[in-house]
Amino acid sequence: MLISTGYNHLHFVDDVGIVYAKGSNLCYQLGVNYDVPWLDHPTKVTYFQDRNIKIKALAAGREHSLFISDTGQCYGCGDNTYGQTGLGLGLLVDNDDCDEDEQSSNRRTLGLITFNSESGANTVTSCYCGDFHSIVIDSALGLAYSFGWGLYYQLGNGQAANLYTPAPINIQSQSINDNVDGNGTGVSSRPRIIKAACGTWHSLLLDDEGQVYSFGWGEFGQLGQGDTDSCTTPTIIESLMDDIKIIDISCGSASSLLLDDQQRLLLCGQQWRPPNTSSSSNNPFEPWRKIMSPAPIILPKHTSRVYCNTWTSYSWT
Template sequence: MCGDGSFGQLGTGDNLSRNFPFEVAYFNARHIEKLAFGMHHSLVLLKDNSVYGFGSARRGQVGKCVSRNQKTYNVPRLIDGFPNCKIVNIYANGDHSARCDESGHLYIWGRALIGEDDDDEPWRILPSTSVSQVALGWHHALVLSAGELYRLGVYRHQKCDPPGLGNVSGQQSNTRATSSSRDRSSSLSMLETVPFIDGEQVVQIASGTEHSALVTDKGTVFTWGWGEHGQLGLGDTSDHVAPQRVDIGDNGQRMSGSLAVHCGSRFTIAVNRPSGWLFCNLTQAVVGNNSLIERKQRTPPKWGAWRLLPWDIPVGCSSGDLDVDDWDGRANETVGQFRLILAGLFTAAFARIFWCIAECS
């Protein structure tokens, strides 16, 4: 692991950051099955069906705290409270944690998605529902069950969460869930059905900070939620309440069921697996040897515009094959011009100041 360790999320036993990858000693002799990462915490699922958490514990996202003053754990700790059933996946985002077992039972803990009280112990929600997929945002979650898509929690941007979104399910999420009176943006005590185009089944879901995406069985991508940074890929920066069909600009280079979508905090990526093409909105990327390297955006694209990039670049290709040097050349030229403009402005400003001083004296 590497990166920010200020909350202990690297599992090193301290809260220091690391700028080189290192092996987490705690898991040296253990078989890791799944990993999941939130804003300031990490989850690990081992082959023996145990789940470990470390990092920020402020919202209970790494399990029950030993003391009320314990806010972080910088060493992996076992999260208990699960029944004896095979865990198939773990999830994390923001201050939320979740896991789903082979029977479709969903357990969540951490920051409240339902009601107003955080939970430091995993508890099962939707007891009469078999869950196939889960996608966690910072204040909301998507749950896919038998082809039906539901939402828990809210989008904190009010434009994305007007009263009456979708159809409120008649199923109570959990007996502990209560309507909140703390503020208008608190989570709902009922599941809400996410509306989408009739005649298409949802096959995959994803969530970012405050936006969501899905793929249907016909290979169609839909996005909705927070759109300020163009992350919805709709050509604008507007928020959208209901799922909107996205034109990813692939010119039909995909087959039904071949597309997968992924959400970052403020961007979205779709991958067309058989053809090996990557569709990005608001990002420039270099792909080589089946690895994705995000690069700092050098020229502002149209908001929400999708870029088509090759995913299956042959092994051994040079950076010139990807025109990386051309990007950098244009970027350096732009930076140089910007510096000249700044220098001119500062020179003019100082000349004006000296002139004023000379006139006053």
């Protein structure tokens, strides 16, 4: 079963491919044909069923949602204040008499997202949502597209600006395994991106060689670069380049989790105070320390996935 959860809403796909929605619909993030603020019970998203569209991947941000079909098409709905649905700008409400200030920034119905793919085909296979930005992967080319909130450079394009439609993230290989030509000279090649992760203010990309690239705000060390500087474009985490191959990544608001092929979990960023430790206050979310380079955490055997939430707690399966 596929499941995605936002701040106050969720979607899931059952065994026969029907998409259900539940929770907050204040920004129309559920994609249902009901103008109601909340759904207490799982409700079919008939948009897909009516069009015989099968969903194979989905993701949720704070108040927006993305869906990917088995034919490689991507759909979005919900809060579009920063462009995080990828559906562009324009009049988003049905009332032609409303003033500009009254125009809603929410996508009331599901819409098909347009990509300028180099392959000329729809090959989108996975999607990832931060609070207010999104990244989608084109598996055929190993390309990542970003859109939405970009104030902290979390879109990876070097600009502190929002994007309302998908744009490819340009990244040159920084790997020690770059191709070498006949003269022994290194030949840089673009890495093939296979996975992404989105936090609130930062993002991660994983390539097919197990290398991780980070970008965005780095105040808490969540970029894993060994400092608290921000990165405006994807920058490889050099401490992982020697003998570590990462197989899964996840972002919290101020931390990152990385899982390698030896089932070792690496944490960087803000670490919250563990239970039953001394504190100067009674705040359970009091920051404890910053980890600026990936540090290992002991895991049970057979770990294959890692997850972060807003408060940087984690779980694995």
